[in-house]
Amino acid sequence: MTTLTTQRTVDRAVEDRSRSLLRTGARRRRPTLPLLAVTLDAVVIVGVIVAASALRVALPFDRDAGAVNQLVSQIGGPMAVAWLVLLALFGTYDVHRLNTGVEMYRSVMTASVVAAGVVGIVCYLGKIPLSRGFFVLSFLLGIPLLVLARLLLRRAFHRARVRGRFPLRVLLAGDAAHVDEIATVLRRETWLGYAIVGALSPGPAPGAPSTKSGPETPGGVAYVGTADHAASLAEEGAVDAIIVARGAYPTSEALRRAQWALEEHRVQVIVAPSITDMAAERVAVRPVAGLPLVHLERPTGRNALRWAKRSFDLIAGAALLVAFSPVMLAGAIAVRRHDGGPVLFRQRRVGRDGATFTMLKFRSMVVDAEQQQAGLAPEERHDGPMFKMAQDPRVTPPGRWMRRFSVDELPQLVNVLRGEMSLVGPRPALPTERGHWDEDVARRMRVRPGMTGLWQVSGRSDLSWQDTVRLDLYYVDNWSMVQDAVILLRTLRAVLASAGAY
Known part of the structure; x- marks a missing residue:
C-alpha cells in the first residue's frame, strides 16, 4: 500500500509539472512569412517596372523611346501580376521553401527567367511593341533585387527568432537519446525559432497500459507525457508542432492514428529520420508501394x-x-x-x-x-x-x-x-x-x-x-x-x- 501511494504521488507530481510546462506561454500570433514575401516581391516588381521605364527614356540612344511610358502604363500591371503568379507557381512562397535559403533563391531566379520568357513570347505573338531596353532593364534589375529582398527578409526573421520572438512551440516525441539529439540541434540553431516545450516518451505497445514518464531526459528536456497522448497535450499546451523521432511509436499505424488525432488541432507533425548534417540536395523521399523511402545520394566531397x-x-x-x-x-x-x-x-x-x-x-x-x-x-x-x-x-x-x-x-x-x-x-x-x-x-x-x-x-x-x-x-x-x-x-x-x- 505504501509503495502504491508513493507511485501515485510521483505520477501526480509529474502530471502537475507537465501541465505547468505546457501552459507556460501560449501560441503567439506570428507574421505570415509567405504574405510578407508576396508583399515585398510586389513592391520590388512595381518599383523595378517604374525604374526600368524611367531609365529607358533617359538612355542617350533611340530618342523616339518617349512612348515607352505610355506602353508600360498599359502592360506594366499584367506584367507584374504574371511575374508574381510565376513566383507562386514555382513554390517560392511555400513556407518550407522560404526557410531553405539557397533553394529559395534558386526558385526565385528560375521563376523570374521563365517570367521573362513568357513576357517576351506574349509580346511577340501579340505584336506588342515592347521596348527591348525596358524589357532587358526590368529583368536585369528585378532578378537580383528580388533575391536581395528575400535575403533581407529571411535575415530579419532569423534575427527576430534569435531574440526569442515568433517562437514555434514544439514537443519532441521519441526515446531519450533521439530527443536529446534533436534538442541539441534546435538549441544550437536558435535562428530556427523552435522553443522546446517538453518531451513525449514512447507510447505503449498496443494493448499495454499507458505509463507515466520520468522527469526529464539526460539532456534536460522535461517529459510532459507519452506519445499516445500527443493530441490532448498539444491542445492543452497550445503547441505548434510535434517532432516525431525514432522510437516514438511502436508501429506505423500508431503514428498514422496520432496524425489523424492531431489534424483537428492545427498542429504540424514533423518526422525526424536518423539523419543529421545532410544537405537537402542529397535527400529525396520516394514513395515505394506506400512506403516513403528516404534515398540518400552519395557524398559530394570528391x-x-x-x-x-x-x-x-x-x-x-x-x-x-x-x-x-x-x-x-x-x-x-x-x-x-x-x-x-x-x-x-x-x-x-x-x-x-x-x-x-x-x-x-x-x-x-x-x-x-x-x-x-x-x-x-x-x-x-x-x-x-x-x-x-x-x-x-x-x-x-x-x-x-x-x-x-x-x-x-x-x-x-x-x-x-x-x-x-x-x-x-x-x-x-x-x-x-x-x-x-x-x-x-x-x-x-x-x-x-x-x-x-x-x-x-x-x-x-x-x-x-x-x-x-x-x-x-x-x-x-x-x-x-x-x-x-x-x-x-x-x-x-x-x-x-x-x-x-x-
Whole structure:
C-alpha cells in the first residue's frame, strides 16, 4: 500500500509539472512569412517596372523611346501580376521553401527567367511593341533585387527568432537519446525559432497500459507525457508542432492514428529520420508501394577536387592577390617596423589526404611565440586539440588589427595558387592535432583545406572543437559550387564584423 501511494504521488507530481510546462506561454500570433514575401516581391516588381521605364527614356540612344511610358502604363500591371503568379507557381512562397535559403533563391531566379520568357513570347505573338531596353532593364534589375529582398527578409526573421520572438512551440516525441539529439540541434540553431516545450516518451505497445514518464531526459528536456497522448497535450499546451523521432511509436499505424488525432488541432507533425548534417540536395523521399523511402545520394566531397573548383581557385585567387596587394604591402611594412623580425610566419599544416605543406601567414605574434606556448597551455581555451586564447599575450600590436580583419591570412592566397589549399574548405589542421583524430575527423582531409569555410563564417575561434569538426564534415559531404559562393560572401560579412577573431 505504501509503495502504491508513493507511485501515485510521483505520477501526480509529474502530471502537475507537465501541465505547468505546457501552459507556460501560449501560441503567439506570428507574421505570415509567405504574405510578407508576396508583399515585398510586389513592391520590388512595381518599383523595378517604374525604374526600368524611367531609365529607358533617359538612355542617350533611340530618342523616339518617349512612348515607352505610355506602353508600360498599359502592360506594366499584367506584367507584374504574371511575374508574381510565376513566383507562386514555382513554390517560392511555400513556407518550407522560404526557410531553405539557397533553394529559395534558386526558385526565385528560375521563376523570374521563365517570367521573362513568357513576357517576351506574349509580346511577340501579340505584336506588342515592347521596348527591348525596358524589357532587358526590368529583368536585369528585378532578378537580383528580388533575391536581395528575400535575403533581407529571411535575415530579419532569423534575427527576430534569435531574440526569442515568433517562437514555434514544439514537443519532441521519441526515446531519450533521439530527443536529446534533436534538442541539441534546435538549441544550437536558435535562428530556427523552435522553443522546446517538453518531451513525449514512447507510447505503449498496443494493448499495454499507458505509463507515466520520468522527469526529464539526460539532456534536460522535461517529459510532459507519452506519445499516445500527443493530441490532448498539444491542445492543452497550445503547441505548434510535434517532432516525431525514432522510437516514438511502436508501429506505423500508431503514428498514422496520432496524425489523424492531431489534424483537428492545427498542429504540424514533423518526422525526424536518423539523419543529421545532410544537405537537402542529397535527400529525396520516394514513395515505394506506400512506403516513403528516404534515398540518400552519395557524398559530394570528391567533386570538390574536379577542374571546376580548381579553375575557380586559380582565377579568383589570382584576382584577390592583385586586389589585396596594397593591403598586404601595408601589413608587411607594419610587421617589419614593429620588431624587425620576419614578415611571414611559416607553419606545417595537414593538407589533402594527410599530406603536409607549409602554410604562409603574416607574423602576428612575437618571434618566439611557439617556444612560449608551453607556458600558456594552462590558459588554453578550447576543449579539443586546438590551442586558442582570447587574450593571447604573444600577439603583437600590428598583429591584433591584422587578426581582427584576417589580413594575416592573405599570404595563403599563394598556397591556393600552388594547389596546396583552396579558397573554401575545411580548417587546415596542425600535425600535432592528427594524433587526436579518429576516423571521422580524418575525413575532413579528403579535400584541400581552405582559407575560409563553414567554420569561419559560423563563429571562427568562438567555436568548440566538436562544432569545428561537425561543420568541416558537413562541408566535405555536401560540397557544391553554390555553397562555396555563399561561404565567400558570408566570409566578407564575418571579417567586417570581426566575430570570433583573436
